[in-house]
Amino acid sequence: xxxxxxxxxxxxxxxxxxxxxxxxxxxxxxxxxxxxxxxxxxxxxxxxxxxxxxxxxxxxxxxxxxxxxxxxxxxxxxxxxxxxxxxxxxxxxxxxxxxxxxxxxxxxxxxxxxxxxxxxxxxxxxxxxxxxxxxxxxxxxxxxxxxxxxxxxxxxxxxxxxxxxxxxxxxxxxxxxxxxxxxxxxxxxxxxxxxxxxxxxxxxxxxxxxxxxxxxxxxxxxxxxxxxxxxxxxxxxxxxxxxxxxxxxxxxxxxxxxxxxxxxxxxxxxxxxxxxxxxxxxxxxxxxxxxxxxxxxxxxxxxxxxxxxxxxxxxxxxxxxxxxxxxxxxxxxxxxxxxxxxxxxxxxxx
Amino acid sequence: xxxxxxxxxxxxxxxxxxxxxxxxxxxxxxxxxxxxxxxxxxxxxxxxxxxxxxxxxxxxxxxxxxxxxxxxxxxxxxxxxxxxxxxxxxxxxxxxxxxxxxxxxxxxxxxxxxxxxxxxxxxxxxxxxxxxxxxxxxxxxxxxxxxxxxxxxxxxxxxxxxxxxxxxxxxxxxxxxxxxxxxxxxxxxxxxxxxxxxxxxxxxxxxxxxxxxxxxxxxxxxxxxxxxxxxxxxxxxxxxxxxxxxxxxxxxxxxxxxxxxxxxxxxxxxx
Numbered sequence: 001x002x003x004x005x006x007x008x009x010x011x012x013x014x015x016x017x018x019x020x021x022x023x024x025x026x027x028x029x030x031x032x033x034x035x036x037x038x039x040x041x042x043x044x045x046x047x048x049x050x051x052x053x054x055x056x057x058x059x060x061x062x063x064x065x066x067x068x069x070x071x072x073x074x075x076x077x078x079x080x081x082x083x084x085x086x087x088x089x090x091x092x093x094x095x096x097x098x099x100x101x102x103x104x105x106x107x108x109x110x111x112x113x114x115x116x117x118x119x120x121x122x123x124x125x126x127x128x129x130x131x132x133x134x135x136x137x138x139x140x141x142x143x144x145x146x147x148x149x150x151x152x153x154x155x156x157x158x159x160x161x162x163x164x165x166x167x168x169x170x171x172x173x174x175x176x177x178x179x180x181x182x183x184x185x186x187x188x189x190x191x192x193x194x195x196x197x198x199x200x201x202x203x204x205x206x207x208x209x210x211x212x213x214x215x216x217x218x219x220x221x222x223x224x225x226x227x228x229x230x231x232x233x234x235x236x237x238x239x240x241x242x243x244x245x246x247x248x249x250x251x252x253x254x255x256x257x258x259x260x261x262x263x264x265x266x267x268x269x270x271x272x273x274x275x276x277x278x279x280x281x282x283x284x285x286x287x288x289x290x291x292x293x294x295x296x297x298x299x300x301x302x303x304x305x306x307x308x309x310x311x312x313x314x315x316x317x318x319x320x321x322x323x324x325x326x327x328x329x330x331x332x333x334x335x336x337x338x339x340x341x342x343x344x345x346x347x348x349x350x
Numbered sequence: 351x352x353x354x355x356x357x358x359x360x361x362x363x364x365x366x367x368x369x370x371x372x373x374x375x376x377x378x379x380x381x382x383x384x385x386x387x388x389x390x391x392x393x394x395x396x397x398x399x400x401x402x403x404x405x406x407x408x409x410x411x412x413x414x415x416x417x418x419x420x421x422x423x424x425x426x427x428x429x430x431x432x433x434x435x436x437x438x439x440x441x442x443x444x445x446x447x448x449x450x451x452x453x454x455x456x457x458x459x460x461x462x463x464x465x466x467x468x469x470x471x472x473x474x475x476x477x478x479x480x481x482x483x484x485x486x487x488x489x490x491x492x493x494x495x496x497x498x499x500x501x502x503x504x505x506x507x508x509x510x511x512x513x514x515x516x517x518x519x520x521x522x523x524x525x526x527x528x529x530x531x532x533x534x535x536x537x538x539x540x541x542x543x544x545x546x547x548x549x550x551x552x553x554x555x556x557x558x559x560x561x562x563x564x565x566x567x568x569x570x571x572x573x574x575x576x577x578x579x580x581x582x583x584x585x586x587x588x589x590x591x592x593x594x595x596x597x598x599x600x601x602x603x604x605x606x607x608x609x610x611x612x613x614x615x616x617x618x619x620x621x
Contacts (some may be wrong), residue, residue: 184602202501204485204488209481220497222481222483313501313503320466321466
């Protein structure tokens with residue numbers, strides 16, 4: 001596995017190079033930081049940077065973006081501060097990159113899998129935006145999800161029981177996760193959060209509409225920004241119903257009308273999501289979202305992820321069309337059962 | 351796969367087109383309609399559009415017929431249509447045989463039944479609205495069906511990096527007309543529910559021209575030397591969805607077809 005070792009070293013080298021090139025805004029760190037303060041500015045961006053505007057005077061958020069991060073949604077239990085030092089952040093990235101490169105034991109059955117370090121699939125090969133935050137959650141200040149309400153806990157238990165009744169993950173296609181079934185992935189959201197790879201987005205801004213194309217699942221989000229009312233409350237969609245508006249130089253997208261299946265982090269179908277997009281420099285689009293779901297959590301919570309400018313184009317991700325893995329998983333399980341039954345009956349298997 | 355001409359050629363063609371077409375009416379349509387402009391001075395084709403014809407059943411002229419699913423009766427019957435093609439499709443003999451096989455097995459073979467990406471031009475005249483999001487460098491066409499998306503590259507013209515379901519589209523302006531040249535298709539999509547098909551040599555050139563505030567004239571030239579003896583054309587109007595609250599609705603059809611595709615692989619209860 002020599003190439004894997006090389007990849008780890010490369011990742012470390014990249015991170016070091018990034019740190020050298022990136023002046024860290026130490027002075028702005030602290031309990032009263034404004035959104036975006038954890039995002040290092042790129043050295044090449046002049047301090048006189050002003051946001052480019054579209055012909056209708058709105059900030060131009062268009063382009064290709066990537067939201068890859070090594071920062072976990074929730075702050076690790078053994079970390080007590082809001083920001084890492086650059087050295088600590090680098091060490092965290094290197095530990096995570098090393099774990100990613102050696103995700104399985106070479107020579108074992110789980111190792112028969114595509115190698116994340118090849119094909120640009122591991123996070124160290126993405127246009128990584130260095131984030132000194134110790135968690136994506138910025139509110140509550142502890143960096144962790146707020147406590148669940150009694151109703152939220154009851155719902156989680158009921159969902160777990162329902163899953164148990166459905167049987168094992170290989171018993172039926174519906175028992176697999178939405179992402180394995182190519183229905184919804186974390187990149188699609190909402191909220192849109194990175195997975196291990198392919199965390200690519202393209203934003204188009206046209207009068208009356210914002211278009212966010214998520215590369216995974218070729219997932220388009222076309223968001224009306226013309227002030228129209230939301231869909232009727234009884235019309236529920238996996239991705240909800242979104243409306244966009246500008247709050248100064250920040251694009252705000254509000255989404256409701258989710259389904260019970262969407263269940264983001266255990267949310268109810270009445271979750272309200274507010275996403276805020278602010279271009280903080282040429283290279284960085286700051287993405288902040290707030291989840292408000294009083295039926296699930298004792299208080300709203302917010303998270304923040306810098307999106308980094310990326311190189312296009314996006315490619316077609318025909319996930320469902322090529323989902324041989326899912327088919328083979330189910331077919332393999334049925335074959336195993338057939339063989340076991342034949343063995344029990346003393347018949348030869350073919 | 352056809353390679354894209356050099357940028358210089360395109361620029362020259364565009365300049366020529368700009369000079370020749372600005373004062374000329376669009377052929378056969380009387381005085382040319384001039385669409386509202388985008389900020390960069392192009393015809394604004396943005397909006398939610400939909401075809402209104404029977405070509406999604408069969409792009410050729412056809413009489414009405416019973417549907418494919420007995421239980422659905424008349425609600426799934428085939429409405430007759432005058433077709434969007436001039437004359438019979440110029441299939442090569444061996445390809446015509448395959449089309450007939452497709453017809454015979456269309457219930458199991460039609461990729462639409464499996465919620466697969468629809469390909470081009472089929473996406474355009476499926477019975478769902480689609481939205482054109484227009485910016486100077488990229489024009490995206492977002493279809494309701496299967497959330498299919500096409501990106502039309504207006505400035506950065508390149509060859510298709512790999513074959514795909516929706517192809518790789520490069521666009522140019524020919525006066526008032528958006529011309530979209532698409533190659534890089536796989537051989538998995540059909541033209542309709544009648545088994546009309548193509549190979550991975552498919553090359554589609556589409557022309558979108560606004561003929562009123564609420565109509566686009568759509569025309570496409572289909573070229574596929576592996577399947578057809580000569581290129582052929584389709585054309586139809588596309589209609590703006592005029593409802594005040596018109597919007598694309600989610601049509602994530604994967605969960606709708608899972609039992610169809612994987613149902614036979616469900617674990618059977620112990621006997």
